[in-house]
Amino acid sequence: MTMPCRTTLTQFLIEERRHFPHASGDFNSLILNVALACKAIARQVALGALGACRDNAGGALNVQGETQQPMDVIGNQAFIDFSEWSGNLAGMASEEMATPYQIPDCHPRGKYLLVFDPLDGSSNIDVNVAVGSIFSVLRATREETAGEAAVTEQDFLQPGTEQVAAGYAVYGPATMLVLTVGNGVNGFTLDPNLGEFMLTHPALTVPAATSEFAINASNSRFWEGPVKRYVDECLAGRSGVRGKDFNMRWIASLVAEAHRILMRGGVFLYPCDHKNPDLRWRLRLLYEANPIGFIIEQAGGRASTGRQPVLKVQPSALHQRVGLVFGSREEVDRIEGYHHDVQMADLPSPLFHEHGLFRASA
Known part of the structure; x- marks a missing residue:
């Protein structure tokens, strides 16, 4: 043979x-x-x-x-x-x-x-x-x-x-x-x-559109308003403003998440949250976010902190942490847009308001 x-x-x-x-x-x-x-x-x-x-x-x-x-x-x-x-x-x-x-x-x-x-x-x-x-x-x-x-x-x-x-x-x-x-x-x-x-x-590419997202939903009560808005719209499915059903994934392994997205598309979110005031961002810029971001963007996708392209962040420390959103371009653009919406960015979710049900402890 x-x-x-x-x-x-x-x-x-x-x-x-x-x-x-x-x-x-x-x-x-x-x-x-x-x-x-x-x-x-x-x-x-x-x-x-x-x-x-x-x-x-x-x-x-x-x-x-x-x-x-x-x-x-x-x-x-x-x-x-x-x-x-x-x-x-x-x-x-x-x-x-x-x-x-x-x-x-x-x-x-x-x-x-x-x-x-x-x-x-x-x-x-x-x-x-x-x-x-x-x-x-x-x-x-x-x-x-x-x-x-x-x-x-x-x-x-x-x-x-x-x-x-x-x-x-x-x-x-x-x-x-x-x-x-x-x-x-x-x-x-x-x-x-x-x-x-x-x-x-050869020549791996990330599809521009997707109907699959990955996020640790157990932290939802600690998310910022723009992230909660995005996930809520995905969960609403075809009856909501997105007009289509989404699947949700979470492996808790950044490499496995990135690999799945390269193979079939999707978007990954590990955003800023308020679960631990001293640890609002979780992924390391130099060791995780930058290399994964470079790979995804070379494959036609996008990588962002949620507010700006992650590859443009000027590192300030060897073990600096950032938020990370990457994957299909259309979804990352949408998530960035929600963060740039001044009204949404300045308006805390009712769940996290000073007297809200899920207000993070000081």
Whole structure:
């Protein structure tokens, strides 16, 4: 039987590089190292309780104040081990590390910065739900950073429009790597027989319209007025102002949500809420919102904080959080429009009024 000829990730990157005759090859090497880290993580995730979870790794609080799962620790180390040695990185930053990671003196330094969430949705491993890794590549903008000087937090505080590449790996029934290098979005499936990522989903696009949305409805009493308005209109279905029925989804794994939207459309909302006055936004700008936003917009969709394009936000801190709305363009435009409606933005929902039924506690 003749096997179908498919393009490997390596072949794909070589073809892309031909558009840039003066490229050194460092970028391709970096992406392939990240892909190797994702393969190692996929292997550990697939073992479930037979693998990393049998050890005592994890359990500590990370810089986000969240309890680290064993695979958080293992995934973080995989990104470091497979990326630090090759001479194409000036430094790294991770959701799991309080400060930037310095390339050891025994390794050469390069001109790129790597930021990553080593295992998004790790709390879902126990229930065997798809999880993933997210990464973003930036240029080291200071010459001294790309040489001998240590990287600082400031080096990473670049808006999402400055990303050179972004991607995610999703560890589900199949392991997939979804990648943009600024020229559209392509999906690669890991062939377990060859150990190679093969191009299976070229030129992914997000449909402009959808009838599916994803949001954590348990937080509805804490939402701002524009979000509540949008969800209420969707739930009203064809008898309401939208004139069509909507389906609602929620996986609690950003990678899985983004992947579903890339495969069949939809809109995802993790908006500002008042459940915790000290934590009104939940998703990390550098590690989650920017790379996912870059991917979605390269696929023809939109990504927003609810009020502005997320890729235009100027970061102010390494672990800054933002609201995030992304997916089908028409729905994101509508949600942004509701936030820009002055009357709606200034008028609190009766449920949250000073004397309202669901007023958040001080």
